[in-house]
Amino acid sequence: xxxxxxxxxxxxxxxxxxxxxxxxxxxxxxxxxxxxxxxxxxxxxxxxxxxxxxxxxxxxxxxxxxxxxxxxxxxxxxxxxxxxxxxxxxxxxxxxxxxxxxxxxxxxxxxxxxxxxxxxxxxxxxxxxxxxxxxxxxxxxxxxxxxxxxx
Amino acid sequence: xxxxxxxxxxxxxxxxxxxxxxxxxxxxxxxxxxxxxxxxxxxxxxxxxxxxxxxxxxxxxxxxxxxxxxxxxxxxxxxxxxxxxxxxxxxxxxxxxxxxxxxxxxxxxxxxxxxxxxxxxxxxxxxxxxxxxxxxxxxxxxxxxxxxxxx
DNA sequence: AGTCCAATTTACGAAATTTGCAGAAAAATA
DNA sequence: TATTTTTCTGCAAATTTCGTAAATTGGACT
Numbered sequence: 001x002x003x004x005x006x007x008x009x010x011x012x013x014x015x016x017x018x019x020x021x022x023x024x025x026x027x028x029x030x031x032x033x034x035x036x037x038x039x040x041x042x043x044x045x046x047x048x049x050x051x052x053x054x055x056x057x058x059x060x061x062x063x064x065x066x067x068x069x070x071x072x073x074x075x076x077x078x079x080x081x082x083x084x085x086x087x088x089x090x091x092x093x094x095x096x097x098x099x100x101x102x103x104x105x106x107x108x109x110x111x112x113x114x115x116x117x118x119x120x121x122x123x124x125x126x127x128x129x130x131x132x133x134x135x136x137x138x139x140x141x142x143x144x145x146x147x148x149x150x151x
Numbered sequence: 152x153x154x155x156x157x158x159x160x161x162x163x164x165x166x167x168x169x170x171x172x173x174x175x176x177x178x179x180x181x182x183x184x185x186x187x188x189x190x191x192x193x194x195x196x197x198x199x200x201x202x203x204x205x206x207x208x209x210x211x212x213x214x215x216x217x218x219x220x221x222x223x224x225x226x227x228x229x230x231x232x233x234x235x236x237x238x239x240x241x242x243x244x245x246x247x248x249x250x251x252x253x254x255x256x257x258x259x260x261x262x263x264x265x266x267x268x269x270x271x272x273x274x275x276x277x278x279x280x281x282x283x284x285x286x287x288x289x290x291x292x293x294x295x296x297x298x299x300x301x302x
Numbered sequence: 303a304g305t306c307c308a309a310t311t312t313a314c315g316a317a318a319t320t321t322g323c324a325g326a327a328a329a330a331t332a
Numbered sequence: 333t334a335t336t337t338t339t340c341t342g343c344a345a346a347t348t349t350c351g352t353a354a355a356t357t358g359g360a361c362t
Contacts, residue, residue, distance in 0.1 A: 061200065
């Protein structure tokens with residue numbers, strides 16, 4: 001995978017503002033041809049630099065209980081547990097971390113019942129889970145996907 | 152904002168698999184006209200149900216240090232601190248939570264120096280911050296934006 | 303400098319998609 | 333049942349995407 005140059009970052013910068021921008025539009029903004037923008041976007045997609053997605057507001061689609069859960073696992077069980085967690089649709093993020101918890105996950109549920117079921121029936125029965133700390137989201141202040149400083 | 156019906160969820164289901172699907176393609180899959188799909192997508196966009204974005208792989212754009220930080224705040228300072236944190240480009244997520252930490256944030260940095268600077272110079276100097284727990288991401292297992300069970 | 307090579311960019315036509323509407327159909331309201 | 337409102341369909345025009353070939357650029361090596 002080749003290194004990204006300044007034009008690649010500019011393209012990402014425009015796309016992070018609006019994922020629907022056309023090759024044509026970006027090309028005009030950068031003063032290059034449409035084909036250049038297309039080639040670069042396709043290369044970055046192939047290299048897994050980014051992907052086109054939609055970001056849904058969980059509350060607006062009926063997922064009203066959002067949580068972050070820190071998990072302490074028995075030595076040697078982390079990978080297995082992470083793989084199991086991956087399979088739950090409700091779990092949108094799973095990572096291994098240094099610090100107080102070995103795994104931290106983010107998950108979205110329809111309601112408290114579903115959360116309680118997940119914690120007490122699913123998590124509690126996973127082999128190698130020592131303890132879990134559930135933090136329930138009370139208010140979201142920011143959830144941004146614009147990591148690049150642009151312009 | 153009107154409630155989403157089954158067709159809206161189907162449309163979201165197709166888009167969450169691939170944010171680049173065209174109105175035309177989705178219309179064929181759902182056996183309705185292109186205009187119907189377009190109207191519904193535009194309504195959902197207007198209502199903030201979802202947005203078209205790109206999801207960049209932080210490692211591939213040079214943000215190699217990813218962290219989750221739990222923050223304990225002095226009573227009454229939470230909102231102010233959250234608002235301040237919002238302004239940092241490095242901080243991609245800020246939420247108020249129940250549980251051990253009052254605020255939990257996710258942030259991406261170029262390197263450890265930038266992280267250390269953020270924690271020791273920025274966070275440490277924010278009024279009302281009592282303590283912070285930094286968890287450094289060692290491995291990411293899942294980072295999905297498909298919350299809807301589809302089909 | 304001059305030559306060659308590989309990668310990138312440009313150019314352009316064809317196919318596909320989006321966009322703007324107008325009228326039909328369906329649903330909600332009275 | 334009549335009326336209003338909303339949703340859906342079907343076009344045509346404008347725009348974008350896509351495939352491809354030609355032109356350009358930037359080194360590496362003489």
